[in-house]
Amino acid sequence: MSSQHITKKIINSPETCVDDNLRGVVAAFPALQLHPKHRVITVRQKTDTGRVAILGGGGSGHEPFASGFVGEGLLDGAVAGGVFASPPTGHVLYAIAQLYKYNSGGVLVIIGNYTGDRLNFGKAIEKAKISGIKVEGLIVGEDVASSKNKTGGRSMVGEVLFYKLCGAMAAKGYDLETIRKEAVESNKYMATLGVCLSACSLPGQPPLFETVHDEMELGAGVHGEAGIAKVKMGTAKEVVAMILDQIISYLKLGAGDRVAATIDNLGGTSFLEMNIISAETKDYLESKQITVERIFTGHLKTSLEMHGFQICLLQLPAERGDVWLQLLDAPAEAAAWTGCAMSVGKTGGHGDDDTLLQTHAIRTASGPSLTLEGQELLRGGLSAAANDLIQSEALLNKLDSGCGDGDCGITLKKFGHAIQSYLDTSSVEYPSNVLWDLSEIAETDMGGTSGGIYSLGLSAASQALASAKSNDVSSWLSAWESAMQAITKYGGAEPGDRTMLDTLHSAAEVYKQNIKGDLVELLKKTVTAADEGAKATANMVARAGRASYVASGYAHDEDAGARAVAVWLQAILKYIIKNK
Structure with missing residues (x-):
């Protein structure tokens, strides 16, 4: 020790x-x-x-x-x-x-x-x-x-x-x-059992005991005591079931019984974990046909910073259960009591009203359409972009570690797979509709900040193409610039802030400068500009995005978001160059 x-x-x-x-x-x-x-x-x-x-x-x-x-x-x-x-x-x-x-x-x-x-x-x-x-x-x-x-x-x-x-x-x-x-x-009808993943420590002292990474202590106490047995880690569902099986056996609970459950945070367990544990507790008891009348959860009786939790069940017997439930529901006002009027169950289940966000008419064609040749180019370009994003997962994750949360590649890989699924069944005749669909995919399949940014940019580009007269290079530039403006408006970043906008801006500027020249040369120069825009972020000070929250020493390579844009933009343009 x-x-x-x-x-x-x-x-x-x-x-x-x-x-x-x-x-x-x-x-x-x-x-x-x-x-x-x-x-x-x-x-x-x-x-x-x-x-x-x-x-x-x-x-x-x-x-x-x-x-x-x-x-x-x-x-x-x-x-x-x-x-x-x-x-x-x-x-x-x-x-x-x-x-x-x-x-x-x-x-x-x-x-x-x-x-x-x-x-x-x-x-x-x-x-x-x-x-x-x-x-x-x-x-x-x-x-x-x-x-x-x-x-x-x-x-x-x-x-x-x-x-x-x-x-x-x-x-x-x-x-x-x-x-x-x-x-x-009431003490005769109450039972508690818990687990801990790691020990606590008294002020000025080291941890009271050691746990290996794949084990838990079953039956740990609230004074830092280790448990009565070491058990293997499991999912929340598995751990809750293991605990409740023993409590159910101890109280001799069966189908038709009623309980009030208390789920106690031993000090170092996150809200996310506690909420999952609460859900699994309710589901498991109900699977045994045991009615869960109340769930009280939170930091109640902790063991300093111990990472773990306890589940306590109070059986509500027929002769006294309603009285005890009334006492639990009685008005109380103290700093730490978590029960309140919202703890009392209401009738009706849980579900979504899926009609709220559905359009009430089939979406009509929007903006200029593509020829069959144009459709093949768009479909092929998007497919290439999706493939390259999937293949770039490790690179983007590496670039995102240190100055981000290390999941840029994972997030864009999800987008890539979702695009592939979309292309399997969807028409690409109307580019405006395609961009709108991609904005919805970014929102639902990518999620998080990146999903929000991509969704904003793609939806703005979609609206620009919807009002265009043709699918020429100028219309696509207008859509491109609309996307960047939306990202700046809502995301707060501008070119030079070490974000995805640096790649988009660098490529767009070269695209604009060469828009009246040969198409293939225009696209080749844009491909080069996208790569240079991403590389330039390595020497920039992050003024927006997650990288701006950490010390500058962590941001010593290209910005992951900027490189991701270069990956998919270059893939699309190279495909068009090759197949035009």
Whole structure:
């Protein structure tokens, strides 16, 4: 472990990070009150509510747990320990006394099922009772991986659900014993299991354990613990199914059962991954004919920056399920609670109205038509361009790495294949229609910024040809210039900015200068100009496009977009020269 590098974290110091974190919570949410000596955060209260207060807490490093859930309909207070360490008894006792001062209905202390928390929170509760405070503790835990331990499963993200259930009951005026009894019952119907792809690290320390690139830890804990088994990486669908199979077995769920699902980000998992996991969770449960009434997802109880997630299912039994669902849906306002009115299911499925973007009449011929010979030249030129784009994938990707995201070749290859498919079935009699079709293909098959730029340019060129009187060299120059103007207008780049426009502009200028001469010579000079335009970008400073976002040292070769234009433009012109 000593040979590992300390993980970089943006903190002031490992010693002050917990207190600095709490100061940040109340800086962002000043409606809360910080009691700094005891690391306690509470709602601001001046008069007795007469109801029960709910207190949570535990070690830090699980943010937003627990201070992020202090607010209306959830916790009335939270007490924080050191990173992955239980708060001391004195701090817990202070939090209990502070809440009881303004909540004469008593205090319910929710305790995670960990030895340190059980001891320190338990001792504080007993001391509070001796001093006359009406207080009860509730030890909760729902981890499947550790469920065979003598003391039961560890407390995972399900602890947050207890905050919500108990907070809602307290807001409704339930008494202390009723709240505790209902929570104890719900714990029997709850189970959590998760995986991690990489470990977290305590501030000032290296990662707690190592994972190889193709493995995950199944059953990892929220204190940086490794799991109960190493398993091979799989797709989101496969990993979710593996986790849910164990939870379903543990809870003995079957067709017709109802659940509320909570999907917890362990800290370092992207929104994209979390959304995919949510979709796969819903699909898999429904494939087992288990009704998913709610899905709550997000950073709830994390393990610092651990890359992984947990799935928690709360079964909603026939006799109590509707009551628990009402409590989960009850109004709540806290910084980190993700449930809201939009969490409640609506009738009706999901789908697209494919009629919206369809034209309501068959498109008529637009602009001048081509002779059969002209059609063959256009079809052959486009086919050559498509082939060369596909063959140039590696080159364009290489040019795009460093100063871009390395996928220019992949994107243009998609365009090339889409053009080939188009040419297999489509007429090319009307060039304006062809360019419009290509603009649609660029939008749907290329996608991203490149697709948008190509789509804009091609659609502008299409409109220019639609109003042309003939398919002569001047009409094509007009279409060419219209395309460049549209790209500049919406893309923001101009010639000289190290983009595709540099190739288009250089070639267009030579084309314009030689437009009255011999056609073959015109095309040959344009081919040369396209190549020179692309090469010139190697010495330009990027002022637009993705390359402008990175240091100039990364942009030491031709611009990938500029070279891509040269590839397809030269392919088209060379084909015409050869077959004219």
